[in-house]
Amino acid sequence: MPSSEEPSDDDLMRALAAGSTDALGPLHRRHATLVYAIAARTLDRAAAEDIVQDVFFTVWRNAAVFDPGRGTFRAWVLQIAHFRILNELRRRSRRPPLDGDPDGVATDVPDRGPGPVEATWRAHRQAILRSALAELPPSQRDAVDLALLQDLTHEQVAAELNVPLGTAKTRIRSGIMKLRARLAPQIAALGALVLLVAVGLRWARERTELARDERALTLVTASDAQNLRLAPVAGVPEGTHARYRGRAGSPIAVVTLTAFPPAPAGQTYQAWVRHGTTWRSLGAVALDASGNARLVAEDPALAALPDAIAVTREPAGGSTTPGPAVVVTWPSP
Numbered sequence: 001m002p003s004s005e006e007p008s009d010d011d012l013m014r015a016l017a018a019g020s021t022d023a024l025g026p027l028h029r030r031h032a033t034l035v036y037a038i039a040a041r042t043l044d045r046a047a048a049e050d051i052v053q054d055v056f057f058t059v060w061r062n063a064a065v066f067d068p069g070r071g072t073f074r075a076w077v078l079q080i081a082h083f084r085i086l087n088e089l090r091r092r093s094r095r096p097p098l099d100g101d102p103d104g105v106a107t108d109v110p111d112r113g114p115g116p117v118e119a120t121w122r123a124h125r126q127a128i129l130r131s132a133l134a135e136l137p138p139s140q141r142d143a144v145d146l147a148l149l150q151d152l153t154h155e156q157v158a159a160e161l162n163v164p165l166g167t168a169k170t171r172i173r174s175g176i177m178k179l180r181a182r183l184a185p186q187i188a189a190l191g192a193l194v195l196l197v198a199v200g201l202r203w204a205r206e207r208t209e210l211a212r213d214e215r216a217l218t219l220v221t222a223s224d225a226q227n228l229r230l231a232p233v234a235g236v237p238e239g240t241h242a243r244y245r246g247r248a249g250s251p252i253a254v255v256t257l258t259a260f261p262p263a264p265a266g267q268t269y270q271a272w273v274r275h276g277t278t279w280r281s282l283g284a285v286a287l288d289a290s291g292n293a294r295l296v297a298e299d300p301a302l303a304a305l306p307d308a309i310a311v312t313r314e315p316a317g318g319s320t321t322p323g324p325a326v327v328v329t330w331p332s333p
Contacts, residue, residue, distance in 0.1 A: 146161070220245050255285075257287065261291060271311050313327060
């Protein structure tokens with residue numbers, strides 16, 4: 001149990017919802033062992049570890065919807081774990097056995113899977129569905145995705161999103177009605193193949209970003225990750241700061257910005273790292289309404305911890321070298 005001097009689970013969730021990934025580490029340390037123990041009762045070790053990863057990735061993505069008025073964080077995270085374990089067991093029960101022919105006598109059984117034409121059409125329909133789903137409002141998209149694509153019940157969707165059951169049902173129903181309206185003309189359109197190519201590329205990009213976020217989650221919860229604080233330079237409000245999370249040997253870094261003032265018109269914030277005398281851009285950063293942001297960067301060079309880190313103001317299109325308008329820096333100025 002956390003001591004009275006440590007932030008509570010509710011405090012950490014509020015910080016996580018505000019963009020502070022530092023809050024995820026303590027939550028993971030407090031509850032990951034219990035989630036793993038519960039998963040390991042019915043699943044193998046590798047699957048149990050995947051469940052823990054998936055559960056805390058869900059916590060990270062849905063921190064803003066957590067409502068302590070509806071229950072404790074512990075109850076919420078265990079409910080998410082329970083649903084994930086049930087879904088994994090249900091998925092495994094649907095999978096055909098791999099050892100049903102131990103003597104190898106059924107080698108001539110014909111493949112009854114879909115042919116090339118049917119497989120292509122199935123892929124097209126799936127792409128159209130994903131495209132229509134992506135256009136739904138976020139609250140409806142999340143609810144429909146859980147109900148239709150992840151096969152959760154209405155009760156499980158409500159628990160996953162931490163909303164009342166009636167709200168979950170309304171979001172699912174409204175989302176499905178909008179999907180029906182969007183899907184009919186798309187499927188019937190003769191020019192759908194052109195649309196499918198673009199949608200498929202977008203979905204592949206989203207899946208790539210999801211995998212990257214999972215790697216970032218592994219980093220920020222690692223016990224040996226370096227947590228470096230970028231302090232404001234003279235003239236910048238004291239509360240403005242950033243944090244760099246990296247680990248030796250890992251080609252990924254997570255940068256979080258906190259309490260940054262809005263960038264002047266025509267400018268943006270850009271994060272940088274220096275190895276030796278070479279500065280490397282981690283990318284431009286888009287602030288939310290609270291002046292917070294999170295940036296995940298991957299580059300083989302990040303496997304070595306940087307000698308210096310900075311966030312600067314640059315022209316809106318970004319820059320190839322850091323300019324003089326430094327906002328926060330490490331080591332401290």
